[in-house]
Structures are given as C-alpha cells and as structure tokens.
Amino acid sequence: MTMMSKTRNILEGLVREGSFKWVLSNKSTFDEEFEEMERSPSGRRKWMSALSPIANVIVGRCSRILNVSMDELQQNFQKEASESVKHPSRYARNILEYCCFRALVLSTQVTGHLGDKNFRRLTFDMMLAWEAPGAASQPLLKVDVENTVGREAFSRIAPAIPSVADVITSADLFEVLTASTGGRLPFSIYEKYLGGLERAIKKMKSQSQSSLLSVLRLPRGERILEVDGTVTTQPVLQHVGISTWPGRLTLTDHALYFEALRVVSYDKAKTYDLSDDLGQAVRPELTGPWGTRLFDKAVMYKSNSLPEPVFMEFPELTGHSRRDYWLAIIQEILYAHKFVRKFQMEGVERDEALSKAVLGILRLQAVQELAPVIPLRCEALLVFSLADQLPGGDLILETLASMSASREFDRANACTPRSGMYSISSLAMLSNLGAVFGTEPRVGNEAGLLVGEIVVGEMTALERAVRESRDNFKKVELAQATVDGVKVEGIDTNLAVMKELLFPVTELGKYLLFLASWDDRLKSLVFCSVMSYVICRGWIGHAFGLLLVFIAIFMLLTRWCSQGRPVDEVKVRAPPTMNTMEQLLAVQNAISQVEELVQDGNIVLLKLRALLFGVFPQATERVAMSLVLMALIFAFLPGKFILLLVFLDMFTRNSPPRKASTERWTRRLREWWFSIPAAPVVLDGAKDEKKKR
Known part of the structure; x- marks a missing residue:
C-alpha cells in the first residue's frame, strides 16, 4: 500500500x-x-x-x-x-x-x-x-x-491520425508549431492547431456545397480547396500577353478555374486542368502592367493546351507570401496527379493519393491561421511537394505507392485479424470527418498492430525511407551552408578567388608550355621520349588510371593526417576596393570582351560555311583533299600511331630542328585563313516589327 x-x-x-x-x-x-x-x-x-x-x-x-x-x-x-x-x-x-x-x-x-x-x-x-x-x-x-511534448512523441502519435499529421511531413509540421516555444509543443498550441484544422475542413465542406459548384459546372465531383479574389481589396489578376483581368480564382483537387470579373457578375470560368498529362509547368514569375516585369507576386502556368503562358498575380503591399501559398497548393495538386499517373492508380488508390494532397493543404491552412506572421516553407507541409524536394524523394513515393497498392507494411511479424486494428487511410479519414471524397473507403482489419502508416513498436518501410531521406537532407543543408558562407560579392573579388583556386592547374599548364617551348632542351627531350614510349606501348589508359590512383591515395593520406584539425582556409589576396561606377565599368568591359569572343566565333562558323558550300572554290578543294587524306590516315593507321603523330607534331614544333619551318607554315596558314571570305548574313526584322505592332 x-x-x-x-x-x-x-x-x-x-x-x-x-x-x-x-x-x-x-x-x-x-x-x-x-x-x-x-x-x-x-x-x-x-x-x-x-x-x-x-x-x-x-x-x-x-x-x-x-x-x-x-x-x-x-x-x-x-x-x-x-x-x-x-x-x-x-x-x-x-x-x-x-x-x-x-x-x-x-x-x-x-x-x-x-x-x-x-x-x-x-x-x-x-x-x-x-x-x-x-x-x-x-x-x-x-x-x-x-505540458509540452517533443518531436519523437509527436511524430509517433500524430501520424496515427491522418488528418492531424503525415509520416512524411510530421517533422516539418512540428518545427512550425514549436517555432516560438523552443522546440517543445504545449497543449495550447496543439489545441489551436486542431481547432484551425477543424475550421479548414468545415470551410472546404461549405465551399464544395456552395453555389460555386453550379457556377463552375464541375464535372468530376471535385472538391473546392481554396478560393481567392472575392474581396475587392485583394484581387487576383490574370495576365495573358499584355492583357490583364481581375477575377476570382478557384482551386479544386483536379483543376484551376479563373472567372473574370465584370460589372456585377463573373464571366464563364476558364479551366486549367491539373489532372491530365498536358506538359504543365507552374513556377513563380514577375509581372507588371503592359507586359513589364516589375513585381514578384505571380504564378506562371503553361501547358501544351495553351498557345501562351498564363500569369496569375496576387497583389499585396509587402512580400509575396500570398503568391507562395498559391504556388505551393497548385503544385501539390499537380504533383499528386503526376504521382497517380506514374504508378497507374485507379479507383480507391487514386482517391487515397488525392486525399493525402487534400489533407496536406488543409493542414497548411490550419497552420497559416495559427501563425500568420511566421515565415513558412509551404511546400514542407505538403506530402508530394516535399517528396519532390527531398533527396531520395522518388524512393519515398515508390514506397508510398506500394503501400497504397497492397495496404501492407514491410514487417516481419505475422498479424491476426482479431486485434481490432485497422488501416486508417486518408480517404477514410476525410469520410469520417464528413467530407465524402471520391470512392467510398473500405475500412477493414487488413493487418494487426497497424494504424495508418504506423506499426506498433516498429518502423515501416515508409518511415525508413523518410528517415534516410531526411538524414541525407541534413547533409545537403550543411553543405549548402558552407556554400553560402564562402560566397563573395564583386566581380573582381570572385575572379581573385577563382584564380587562387585554379593556381595548381595554371602552374601545371605553365610547366607543360615551358616543356613545349624547348627552353630547357634536356627536360623537353626526356618528357617527349617518355610520352612517346608510353603512347607506342599503348599505356595511355594505364597512365590515366595511375594518375587517378595517385589522386585517391593523396586524398586518403590527407584525410588521415588531418583528422581532428580544422579545414585549411583558402587565403586570397583581396583586390583593390571598387566603387559602384568602377564595378559597372568592369561589367561593361567584361560584356564587351564576351561580345568580341562571340563575334570571332561567328566569323569562324561563317567561314566554315563558305568552305562547305564552295564560296571560295580553290580553298574548298584544298580542304576537301585534306579531309580525304585524314580519312585515309584514320582508316589504315592504328589509333596509337595517330596519337603519337599528333603528340610529336604539337610538342616538337618549337624544337630546334622544326622551329623555322613551324613559323613559316604557321604564317602561311594564317594568310590562307584570312583570305577566305565569310558567308553573307542578312538580319530579317520583319517579324520583330510585326510583334511590335
């Protein structure tokens, strides 16, 4: 007692x-x-x-x-x-x-x-x-x-209720809910989240039962997930070409609908199908009046069924969170249908996949209501969008598809049908919440000790795939943090960093040029003899393999010797500070140099075109004879001898016996090249003038 x-x-x-x-x-x-x-x-x-x-x-x-x-x-x-x-x-x-x-x-x-x-x-x-x-x-x-719980407890219990959380997104959902409480979830926030989720579900039910259904004439029993543009202070603007219309935008689990606003009513809705394979693409875009690109507040939608892209703008005074939210939920529906098509799902399996996307959007709406001021990565709370971003996300989706098809989990123990445990699907959950969705779910005791995507005392195949993917994602985040930390501003500074990083390569190139110049005849002769012997014996592949082995040994020795020591920093001599005008002049100079390179490249291509079509007959005949000679060489000589001839020709050009003849033949070749005319070019501006009109 x-x-x-x-x-x-x-x-x-x-x-x-x-x-x-x-x-x-x-x-x-x-x-x-x-x-x-x-x-x-x-x-x-x-x-x-x-x-x-x-x-x-x-x-x-x-x-x-x-x-x-x-x-x-x-x-x-x-x-x-x-x-x-x-x-x-x-x-x-x-x-x-x-x-x-x-x-x-x-x-x-x-x-x-x-x-x-x-x-x-x-x-x-x-x-x-x-x-x-x-x-x-x-x-x-x-x-x-x-009165607070940790991440592991939340990720274990909450996904057993598909409306509350999902195995794939539960960790990100927990981070959002605990952003202001130091990584522990109090009951007050948890209760507010469930309240917001309940209101989001009621909102979806009321919208799907409203007059919008008859106005839009939804043919597939679609569910209305979000509507925007009904408030005059927050319109949705549709841009097509240089035309702009305000209107109402509606997202369902199958399509996007836009109704242009007239004086007292809306036009017939334009439908942008997200369910069919039409090569759709959705991404953020800049928009503005008369086709200008000023405001980063729009979503671009294009597909094979449209002659040109359509832009949906979501104006707001500061930021672009409204656009980001719509971009995320549109992409989620698009990814869900791609998932369905990829794994050829039909019937209940198809409705189950769409139910996961719908529940993810409802959870996102609940979180937005709970914490409107907290910056959100909306895609992190959506199943298919997150799987598209995570490393190994394709494996997560494959596991999800196999589970949806078999409704069985990868575990060793046998289960009995007397346990009373059921596989709670997202489809069944929506039905239990009063939102009838697609095919009526079949609830049965398919496996004991099983609830949704959770198994008592064990990790499912999906949980293992998600954990492995998140571990890899952490490595990617750490690597990306180092990348962001070493970024420097200014063209001159970046060039200085690149020059320092390429220093070993440039030094090696300089040494090879030194050998090819025959300034030190003994070193050049030894190098030429050794390389010729290697080529004659056919050891080029072995030499390249030996080089790779040497690099690997160097890396392993460096790693072994530097254990426990901080990574050596790359020391770069900072160039003189440049003001804004000097930086602009440097950019202009760099652009001019790039333009000259492009011009030289075009001249080479035009001269080759002139040779190909016989604009300069005498030169064309010489080139044709040279090509025939090269073809005979490639046809009858072994590859190693051809490589040897090319190496000896290039490396011995500046040797004492060949230096004079090399200069003479180089001059003759240059004079011949300069004598070849370029093919004519005519710039046709008719199409541009038509577009301007």
Whole structure:
C-alpha cells in the first residue's frame, strides 16, 4: 500500500498542476478515477506494473473507449505482438502504443472528432505518456515542461491520425508549431492547431456545397480547396500577353478555374486542368502592367493546351507570401496527379493519393491561421511537394505507392485479424470527418498492430525511407551552408578567388608550355621520349588510371593526417576596393570582351560555311583533299600511331630542328585563313516589327 500511496500523491500533484484536466468531467475527478483503480485491482482498470502512472491512466482511458478491460488489452497484446516487440526493454512503450492506436482507430471514426475537447486532450496526453511509458520513468514532470511534448512523441502519435499529421511531413509540421516555444509543443498550441484544422475542413465542406459548384459546372465531383479574389481589396489578376483581368480564382483537387470579373457578375470560368498529362509547368514569375516585369507576386502556368503562358498575380503591399501559398497548393495538386499517373492508380488508390494532397493543404491552412506572421516553407507541409524536394524523394513515393497498392507494411511479424486494428487511410479519414471524397473507403482489419502508416513498436518501410531521406537532407543543408558562407560579392573579388583556386592547374599548364617551348632542351627531350614510349606501348589508359590512383591515395593520406584539425582556409589576396561606377565599368568591359569572343566565333562558323558550300572554290578543294587524306590516315593507321603523330607534331614544333619551318607554315596558314571570305548574313526584322505592332 505504501507504493500505491506514493503513486497516488504523484498523480494528485499532476492534477493540481493541470496535466490531466481532460479527466475532470462533471461525473468524476482524477482522484475518483485513481481510487477506482485502487479499489478494483482485478477489474477493468487494473494497474499495469510495467507502466508509469501517466501511461496507466492513458491505457485506462483507452480501455474505456474500446469497452475492453485492461487485462484483455494486455492479453491481446501478448498474443498478437512478436517477441521483438514484447522485449522487456521495449515492452512498456509498445503496449502503450498498442492501446493508443486501437483507441484512436475507434475515436477517429466519429464524425467531428477534431472538435471534441476530450479527443484533443487525450491525443496530447498520449504523447506525454509516450515520452515516459515505463515504471522506471521519471513520474513527476517539471512544471516548465510538463505540458509540452517533443518531436519523437509527436511524430509517433500524430501520424496515427491522418488528418492531424503525415509520416512524411510530421517533422516539418512540428518545427512550425514549436517555432516560438523552443522546440517543445504545449497543449495550447496543439489545441489551436486542431481547432484551425477543424475550421479548414468545415470551410472546404461549405465551399464544395456552395453555389460555386453550379457556377463552375464541375464535372468530376471535385472538391473546392481554396478560393481567392472575392474581396475587392485583394484581387487576383490574370495576365495573358499584355492583357490583364481581375477575377476570382478557384482551386479544386483536379483543376484551376479563373472567372473574370465584370460589372456585377463573373464571366464563364476558364479551366486549367491539373489532372491530365498536358506538359504543365507552374513556377513563380514577375509581372507588371503592359507586359513589364516589375513585381514578384505571380504564378506562371503553361501547358501544351495553351498557345501562351498564363500569369496569375496576387497583389499585396509587402512580400509575396500570398503568391507562395498559391504556388505551393497548385503544385501539390499537380504533383499528386503526376504521382497517380506514374504508378497507374485507379479507383480507391487514386482517391487515397488525392486525399493525402487534400489533407496536406488543409493542414497548411490550419497552420497559416495559427501563425500568420511566421515565415513558412509551404511546400514542407505538403506530402508530394516535399517528396519532390527531398533527396531520395522518388524512393519515398515508390514506397508510398506500394503501400497504397497492397495496404501492407514491410514487417516481419505475422498479424491476426482479431486485434481490432485497422488501416486508417486518408480517404477514410476525410469520410469520417464528413467530407465524402471520391470512392467510398473500405475500412477493414487488413493487418494487426497497424494504424495508418504506423506499426506498433516498429518502423515501416515508409518511415525508413523518410528517415534516410531526411538524414541525407541534413547533409545537403550543411553543405549548402558552407556554400553560402564562402560566397563573395564583386566581380573582381570572385575572379581573385577563382584564380587562387585554379593556381595548381595554371602552374601545371605553365610547366607543360615551358616543356613545349624547348627552353630547357634536356627536360623537353626526356618528357617527349617518355610520352612517346608510353603512347607506342599503348599505356595511355594505364597512365590515366595511375594518375587517378595517385589522386585517391593523396586524398586518403590527407584525410588521415588531418583528422581532428580544422579545414585549411583558402587565403586570397583581396583586390583593390571598387566603387559602384568602377564595378559597372568592369561589367561593361567584361560584356564587351564576351561580345568580341562571340563575334570571332561567328566569323569562324561563317567561314566554315563558305568552305562547305564552295564560296571560295580553290580553298574548298584544298580542304576537301585534306579531309580525304585524314580519312585515309584514320582508316589504315592504328589509333596509337595517330596519337603519337599528333603528340610529336604539337610538342616538337618549337624544337630546334622544326622551329623555322613551324613559323613559316604557321604564317602561311594564317594568310590562307584570312583570305577566305565569310558567308553573307542578312538580319530579317520583319517579324520583330510585326510583334511590335
């Protein structure tokens, strides 16, 4: 009794400090609930010695929801779970997950469960219990963190409710929700998030049942996800060419609709289909009056069915968050349909994929309502958009598709159909929330110990793919941070950095030119002899391979010798500081040099064209004879001898025996080249004048 008394005192402390306020109903208090467990140790509320006090209370709540005694829950877990799941080191957390997931399956089948305060408190306390499941866990949480949960608990419990979170985006959702609370999620923010999610779902239902359906004449039973441009102070402007119209923009789960605004009504909606394979592309774009590019507040949409791109502008006084939101949700629907087409999904599988996209957009709307001032990466909260950006995102989508097709998870233990566990799909969740979507979902006990994309005590194939992808993404972020840190401003400074980085290559090039100049005849003769011997023996491939091996050995030795030491910085002598005018002149000079290079390149191409079409017959005959001679050489001589001849010709040009003849032949070749006329060029400006008119 001493142990039970201590436990009772602990739980009384939790009640006084507000950890389990959801239990304080009109009928009973937390004290009464605990006394029931104490008075009836063999009844429905039996105390599990392996669990902590908070975990016992949560399991008791789950048993009441399921109308099953705690004894039966424990016995079912013993029968259905594998030995690895029942291992003593993991037993407490796994049986807690088992009870929580079973209760969630039943609770989420109730329409409007997101608005139930008891449901909100129960799911949050499940996360609290998940962090301290065992009897050896610290029973009394500190006051400053007792009502907060961490990332792991949220990512484990929340995805069991597809409307609340998703395995792929749960980590990013948690970061957004805890942006102002130091990485811990308090109940107040969690409750506000669920409230916002409930309002977003009601908004979608009301829009889809409004007069917009009849106005747009939606033929496919589409769901209206977002509408904008109905308020005169926040119009949506459509740009096509140099024409601009204000109007109303509507996004459904299949298409984008724009209705141009007239005096008292809207024109017939223009449809931009996102579901068919029309080579669609959506990206941010600059717009302005009369086709100018001034404001970064628009979305560009183009497809094979349109003669020219269409631009949707979302004006706002500061920033472009409104545009970013619309860009993200349009891309999410587009990516969802690409996913459906890629894996040839039909029927329930197709509706399930679209349901994931819809739920992601609803969660994004809830977060925007919760924290309108927090800068968001909207795509990070959307399943298909995030998978498109993450390293290995294609593997995530492949795993998601295989799970959707089979509704089975990659795990070793066998499951029995008596567990009462169900695979909660996103489609079923939308149906349970009262938003009937596509094909009616089929809910069945396909696998025990399974809820949605979560398996009790194990990681699913999807979770493993997401974790691996996020680990790789962290490496990419760290690498990108180093890239951003070494960026410098100014053309002269960047050229100085590049010159320093290319110093070894330039020095090697200078040394080869020194050997080719025959200023040191002995070194040049030795190099020429060695390279000729290597070419004759056919060792070029071996020499190149040896060079690669040498580089690899150098890298490994450098890594071994520099362990624990900071990376050596590249020291660059900063060029003299240039003011704005000097930088503009430097840019102009660089552009002029590039223009001269392009002009020289065009002249070479025009002269080659003149030779090809016989504008200069005598030169054309010489070139033709030279090409025939080269063809015979390539046809009858082995490749290594051709390479040897080319090397000896290029390397011995400045040697004492050949220097005079090389200068003479170089002069003759230059004179011959200058004598070749360029093919004529005529600039046709008729098309440009027509476009201007």
